[in-house]
Amino acid sequence: MSTLKVENLSKQYGDVTALEDVSFQIEDEFAVLLGESGAGKSTLLRCINGLTDPTEGSISLDDEPITGSQTEIGMIFQQHNLVDGVSAYLNALTGSLNRVSMLKSMLQWQSREDKLRALEALETVGLLDESHQRVSQMSGGQQQRVGIARALVQDPRLLLADEPVASLDPSSAETVMGYLRKAAKEHDVTALVSLHQVNIAAHFGDRFIGLRDGRKLFDVGRDELTPELIDDLYGSVETVGLADQEKTVEEALDAIGDDPSEGAAEDAQRGIEA
């Protein structure tokens, strides 16, 4: 098991503050990152796995600074990023690419140990019997499980997953999350998973980090995740998505009338009439 330490992390994209002074530490846990769209979850995960550089702050894994893309971090994406035309087994085997080349991987020139590791990883996610099936013939949930197996074959010290079940129906989402948690626990890997489904998060997480507008709103254990905290994070049902609008519809129309792009609207109207 490993310790991930994030200290005073900030990320600025031009004028947009995606993360502001975020600090936390995760050790031997299955942690869930919560927050509404735009809260900064993906940016945080991208900073941790070296896909983007933070503007300020530091990230370390077992007290070693993370400065670039690390082979010891296994990443699971929402879109599985698998090689469609080949089997679940060969996809899982590509997780050993940090140890062998892509060509060797596709020609199955890996060591027996790597091949066993790929099959064991598929067994962990319940797909040993489907290991020779092409991933293009698998369901979305099964494909995501192959993605988890591939990350396990990498033998990572940290598993990151960015909305891994966002595109799945509720039942498949629960199955995949169950296998993801099992994979992390069986392989003793610390995990940080971003999710927007609060019920699924509450069911599977040991620890919950809430982000709002790029800032850490809470960092709590399973027993401390209250409905009040969730309301603070997402807003109550009455207010979600119902932000006050500054202009009336008439004022907005007047504003468009003053806009130099008005000519374009007239062109479009002429196009419709033609």
Ligand SMILES: Nc1ncnc2c1ncn2[C@@H]1O[C@H](COP(=O)(O)OP(=O)(O)OP(=O)(O)O)[C@@H](O)[C@H]1O
């Ligand atoms: N490459 C980028 N360039 C400019 N702004 C960006 C970039 N990536 C993210 N942002 C902005 O940073 C903020 C945080 O975005 P981020 O994608 O991290 O949020 P998120 O919580 O993952 O949202 P979602 O759940 O919708 O993916 C948003 O305001 C977003 O528009």
